Amino acid sequence: MNDCSTCVVRNRAICASLGTGELKLLAQLGSKQNIKRGDTLMWEGDSSPVVANIITGVLKLSVNLQDGREQIVSVMYGSDFIGRPFGKHSPYSVTAMTDAELCVFTRSSFDNFLLEYPDLQNKLLRRTLDELDRARDWMTLLGKKSANERIATLLIELSERLNMNGCDPTTPYLDRFELPMDRQQIADILGLTIETVSRQLTRIKQEGIIDLPDRRAVIIKDRNRLKSIAEVA
The missing domain is CATH 2.60.120.10 (Jelly Rolls)
Structure with a gap:
């Protein structure tokens, strides 16, 4: 190696x-x-x-x-x-x-x-x-958060974790990224239906918080509002 x-x-x-x-x-x-x-x-x-x-x-x-x-x-x-x-x-x-x-x-x-x-x-x-703590946080997400909050939480996590894949080390997150999973996989991860996932993504887009140029691309336009929805400190 x-x-x-x-x-x-x-x-x-x-x-x-x-x-x-x-x-x-x-x-x-x-x-x-x-x-x-x-x-x-x-x-x-x-x-x-x-x-x-x-x-x-x-x-x-x-x-x-x-x-x-x-x-x-x-x-x-x-x-x-x-x-x-x-x-x-x-x-x-x-x-x-x-x-x-x-x-x-x-x-x-x-x-x-x-x-x-x-x-x-x-x-x-x-x-x-650390993985155990993440699993406990995910249990809270699946058990207590609304569909809108779950979607926002996942988008925040993706923007932070995908930045570790050899991206810009000077920033802790990405404001533009490609979803590594499709709508059905998002639904499976979050315990939602694919229809709910699509509806909530459209809702957050219509509120001007994100943009969705295509089926995979995500642009976070207002990170503070997205974090507020996700209830991320």
């Missing part, structure tokens, strides 16, 4: 805690992998032979319900870590929502590396706790 110092998520990924020598050792264990939109890296319930850092792109974690429907349980962005160290099976499927570049390790080699470097274990634990 190439020198980790050139990685665009070097300072945000879990390996940020490692020194130069340790990074060189880790780089020898990993490999770059490009996957296309729609490709699945891991399948729910199958053995989990790899773990990975997302360099660029957006992936979804999903589970299948008994009636065959898919439930998207999380959306992962650049610098996020996917997979279960020390776990034999994946509790969810991991599928690319956009073309993506990953830094992939075999789970066994990564597990052994973790045992030798406790700082990386601590970083992974903190990242796991």
